[in-house]
Amino acid sequence: MLATRIRRWKSVALGTATVLVGLTVPALTATPAAATTTAYDSTYYKNAVGKTGTSLKSSLHTIISTGVSKISYSAVWDALKVTDQDPNNSSNVLLLYSGVSRSKSLNGGDVGDWNREHTWAKSHGDFGEVTGPGTDLHHLRACDVQVNSTRGNLDFDNGGSAVASGGGSKVDSDSFEPRDADKGDVARMILYMAVRYDGGDGFADLEPNEKVNNGSNPYMGKLSVLKAWNEADPPSAFEEKRNQVIYDTYQHNRNPFVDHPEWVEAIW
Numbered sequence: 001m002l003a004t005r006i007r008r009w010k011s012v013a014l015g016t017a018t019v020l021v022g023l024t025v026p027a028l029t030a031t032p033a034a035a036t037t038t039a040y041d042s043t044y045y046k047n048a049v050g051k052t053g054t055s056l057k058s059s060l061h062t063i064i065s066t067g068v069s070k071i072s073y074s075a076v077w078d079a080l081k082v083t084d085q086d087p088n089n090s091s092n093v094l095l096l097y098s099g100v101s102r103s104k105s106l107n108g109g110d111v112g113d114w115n116r117e118h119t120w121a122k123s124h125g126d127f128g129e130v131t132g133p134g135t136d137l138h139h140l141r142a143c144d145v146q147v148n149s150t151r152g153n154l155d156f157d158n159g160g161s162a163v164a165s166g167g168g169s170k171v172d173s174d175s176f177e178p179r180d181a182d183k184g185d186v187a188r189m190i191l192y193m194a195v196r197y198d199g200g201d202g203f204a205d206l207e208p209n210e211k212v213n214n215g216s217n218p219y220m221g222k223l224s225v226l227k228a229w230n231e232a233d234p235p236s237a238f239e240e241k242r243n244q245v246i247y248d249t250y251q252h253n254r255n256p257f258v259d260h261p262e263w264v265e266a267i268w
Helices: 012-022 053-065 073-083 145-151 180-196 223-232 237-250 263-267
Strands: 006-008 035-037 089-094 101-103 114-118 140-144 175-177 207-209 219-221
Touching: 053 180, 053 263, 073 114, 073 140, 073 237, 114 145, 140 145, 180 207, 180 219, 180 223, 180 237, 180 263, 207 223, 223 263
Parallel strands: 207 219
Antiparallel strands: 006 035, 089 101, 114 140
């Protein structure tokens, strides 16, 4: 069962700060993320509720890193057929960036297929396809092969030219901009990775920053843009169900920013 969500508005001061960030993103009008109460606040998130800043980030890291089940990269194929299932067609998956609904059977590497997109590009921290960050379903999504190739390992930012068959996504020489309907999803996946992988488990310490062209460094930008995307595109029913399926069936951990999008602002 999906967590019950009750929303209330944040303070005027926080809302003003968010609007100032939103002014740099003319394509989207950012509104303050509503604070939420979920059925998990008294259990799963009990040690995080009420905290802010580094204290909240540290608490969330412990929560989402405890009791986690990991899967192999080959097992991701079948998992995505469940987590990314089109709610209107159980034979298909919904593709990130393009929004296309495509047959589950068309997974592979050819034109017209869908494959496994690492929203946190695996070269940013050089974790590849290793079990752990390379197979974490909270940032892996089904994606059209060609659109995935276009995104490559680019950082996220606004601007660029339309991506062919990209549903409104854009690309330029150093960044990728998802279509509006996926902007918040991408932001919350990237920031989940930054909390989940902090360098203490043998992998790189993943962090958001304000740059593009991060290359193989364990950073992903731009943070101010990701924050604005989180505000402008709140979690959808698809995103919430996906979070629940990963928790119930696969990894047994949650993306806290899907449950509490306001925690993005509380940390960063």
